[in-house]
Amino acid sequence: MPEPSSRGVAVPRRQLSRSVLVDADVIRAAVPELRPGDERYDAELGARFAEHFPRLHGLFRELYGERADSLASLAAVVDLAVTTWRERPEALKALDRARTAQPAWFQSNRMLAGVCYVDRYAGSLDGIRRRIPYFRELGLTVLHLMPLFASPEGNDDGGYAVSSYRDVDPELGTMPELASLARELRDAGISLELDFIFNHTSNEHEWARRAVAGEVVDGVAYEDFYLIFPDRTMPDAYERTTREIFPDDHPGSFVQLPDGRWIWATFYHFQWDLNYANPEVFRAMAGEMTFLANQGVEILRMDAVAFIWKQLGTPCESLPQVHLLLQAFNALLAIATPGVVLKSEAIVHPDEVVSYVSVDECQLSYNPLQMALTWEALATRDASLLNQALERRHGLPEGTAWVNYVRSHDDIGWTFADEDAAELGIDGFEHRRFLNRFFVGREPGSFARGVPFQDNPRTGDCRITGTTAALTGIEAGDPGGVDRAVLAYSLALSTGGVPLLYLGDEVAQPNDPTYVSRPEEADDSRWVHRPFYPEQSYAAREDTATPSGAVFAALTRLLTVRRRTPELGGGRLWPFHTGLRSVVAFQRPGWTDDLPRVVVLANVGDDAVHVPAERFAGFDRVAHELVGDVDLDLRGGVSLPAHGIVWLHATPR
Numbered sequence: 001m002p003e004p005s006s007r008g009v010a011v012p013r014r015q016l017s018r019s020v021l022v023d024a025d026v027i028r029a030a031v032p033e034l035r036p037g038d039e040r041y042d043a044e045l046g047a048r049f050a051e052h053f054p055r056l057h058g059l060f061r062e063l064y065g066e067r068a069d070s071l072a073s074l075a076a077v078v079d080l081a082v083t084t085w086r087e088r089p090e091a092l093k094a095l096d097r098a099r100t101a102q103p104a105w106f107q108s109n110r111m112l113a114g115v116c117y118v119d120r121y122a123g124s125l126d127g128i129r130r131r132i133p134y135f136r137e138l139g140l141t142v143l144h145l146m147p148l149f150a151s152p153e154g155n156d157d158g159g160y161a162v163s164s165y166r167d168v169d170p171e172l173g174t175m176p177e178l179a180s181l182a183r184e185l186r187d188a189g190i191s192l193e194l195d196f197i198f199n200h201t202s203n204e205h206e207w208a209r210r211a212v213a214g215e216v217v218d219g220v221a222y223e224d225f226y227l228i229f230p231d232r233t234m235p236d237a238y239e240r241t242t243r244e245i246f247p248d249d250h251p252g253s254f255v256q257l258p259d260g261r262w263i264w265a266t267f268y269h270f271q272w273d274l275n276y277a278n279p280e281v282f283r284a285m286a287g288e289m290t291f292l293a294n295q296g297v298e299i300l301r302m303d304a305v306a307f308i309w310k311q312l313g314t315p316c317e318s319l320p321q322v323h324l325l326l327q328a329f330n331a332l333l334a335i336a337t338p339g340v341v342l343k344s345e346a347i348v349h350p351d352e353v354v355s356y357v358s359v360d361e362c363q364l365s366y367n368p369l370q371m372a373l374t375w376e377a378l379a380t381r382d383a384s385l386l387n388q389a390l391e392r393r394h395g396l397p398e399g400t401a402w403v404n405y406v407r408s409h410d411d412i413g414w415t416f417a418d419e420d421a422a423e424l425g426i427d428g429f430e431h432r433r434f435l436n437r438f439f440v441g442r443e444p445g446s447f448a449r450g451v452p453f454q455d456n457p458r459t460g461d462c463r464i465t466g467t468t469a470a471l472t473g474i475e476a477g478d479p480g481g482v483d484r485a486v487l488a489y490s491l492a493l494s495t496g497g498v499p500l501l502y503l504g505d506e507v508a509q510p511n512d513p514t515y516v517s518r519p520e521e522a523d524d525s526r527w528v529h530r531p532f533y534p535e536q537s538y539a540a541r542e543d544t545a546t547p548s549g550a551v552f553a554a555l556t557r558l559l560t561v562r563r564r565t566p567e568l569g570g571g572r573l574w575p576f577h578t579g580l581r582s583v584v585a586f587q588r589p590g591w592t593d594d595l596p597r598v599v600v601l602a603n604v605g606d607d608a609v610h611v612p613a614e615r616f617a618g619f620d621r622v623a624h625e626l627v628g629d630v631d632l633d634l635r636g637g638v639s640l641p642a643h644g645i646v647w648l649h650a651t652p653r
Helices: 018-030 043-064 070-087 090-101 118-122 125-130 132-138 175-187 206-213 233-239 279-294 320-336 350-355 368-380 384-392 418-423 428-439 468-472 481-494 513-517 525-529 535-539 547-563
Strands: 113-116 142-145 164-168 191-196 200-202 254-256 262-264 271-273 297-302 341-344 364-366 401-405 451-456 461-465 498-502 583-588 597-603 609-611 622-625 630-633 638-640 645-650
Touching: 018 043, 018 070, 043 070, 043 279, 043 320, 070 279, 070 320, 090 175, 113 118, 118 125, 125 132, 125 175, 142 297, 164 175, 164 279, 175 191, 175 297, 191 279, 200 206, 233 254, 233 262, 262 271, 279 297, 279 320, 320 341, 350 364, 350 368, 368 384, 368 401, 368 428, 368 481, 384 418, 384 583, 401 481, 418 428, 428 461, 451 525, 461 525, 468 481, 481 498, 481 547, 481 597, 481 645, 513 525, 535 547, 583 609, 597 638, 638 645
Parallel strands: 113 142, 113 498, 142 191, 191 297, 297 341, 341 364, 364 401, 401 498
Antiparallel strands: 200 271, 254 262, 451 461, 583 597, 597 645, 609 638, 622 630, 622 645
16 A cells, blocks of 8 residues: 655555554554554544654654654654544534645635634633624734743743643633634634744743752653753853843843752743753643644634753754754644644744744745835835845745734834845844834834833844834824724735734724833833724724724725725735835736736825836736725726725736
């Protein structure tokens, strides 16, 4: 019998290495569901095991092949996959089959993701459930709920310090309530997304407590789940090449335990990094991942992916083993829960961001470059860097997609490549300093009311926080604020992939300056743009004389148009050169080259501009402007007001 390859193409058994065949047979012999001829044999699971085990096996050999327990650990992971499938609800198995049959489901032009904190947006999981009718009205197809797991009291990094992956914060609800919510969302056509915080746990997690105590349970030594050293010798050696992430919290990459030992903590002092060089850690985290998948989570946002492997003498970021680990998680899910997709969160150099995206790694990825350069273009009134990025850095492998967003729960960092900026005569370091000054209102001509985050005078590093309304000028009363906000979201909606809306932005929610009065939030300025449900803003959303109503009307119009326009699905994007520095311009060719396309134009400048007729010489004379629902004669060119947008449905000659 041929064995499928990891790409699904059948290859003869003899072409697979002997070790794969032997180890696969050993595992099959131990697992009835994988053993053909056994009355408990599951043909569906067996086929996926045959397809994806060679890939998982090869990844384990690369990661853990030198360890004596490598095969035992791999067998335990396969057993976990079998148990997960055995316990998986039938409705989720049906979803797996549908998603396997249509793997590009997330590339539809009807996709729209929304993100919120449960407590701030709705109070509880039940409150989220009661808002499902509004989510349907808005057209959401994905709901990303920010971390909702049990976490330490007080500062918990916005939920990113997890004390238990199997328990919901009791103030929000319970795990059965989460599973029930996932079912209701799925019935409404909305996929549930959660963060999978897998680089670290909180210092209150059971594993962490057992590690500090030196416990060994059922042969598992929990001290090896983390990187703990008796003195500063190894921490000092590692820190020669690692960088400080949160210098306001602690210097370097380590914090000291009460007994004098040192433990790795990349981020906050209460977030302890896991040791993925130990295969038991992979197995344990795979168990948490598949548990969540069986609660109905369809998309897992893989948090802080760049940091999960440590190696002396390196920056301990984006190492090759990081990709092997993500691919191994991907292969496990392909066997156990094939309808689940991974989304990478890597706020790193653009070349590194795209390296995480593939059908065998993370099928989805945040697009931090487009996000940052959208803000850069609004500040400079110059679209050159953004147009350059769309032309050069937008492409992704087949079967994957960007998640395009205007802002997230996190700060804005200026992640453009210095070499790209240099081609346009821009000094990257000085430009970042300008942008930081601009968005906190310290630069002449600024309309923004942002707040600095992790301002480090020693290194010059700083990031920006603020809601869309605060950063576009709405909060400051700038007359161009509403149009800038709509323009920013129009780019996220028209560049392909999955657009992401921070819920509340559609009604121009302002900053929340009261965060400084809450001790657990006061030292983290990101809470300024994580406001509570903006009751007044939502109440005014039907009144277009208010900023809330004006933004809501414009965005819902764009969403309606996007859902009606297949060319805005997928990810293909071609440049369109206008000769005007203030105009973001590109074409969305749809699925084939010869069909009508959408030409997107957006003027980031403060003055009206005119795109001359000769720029449209390759199109038929009449095009339909989708947003305004009017025909335009391209022989007269196209005029754009300040901060204006145009979506032209045009037919190439």
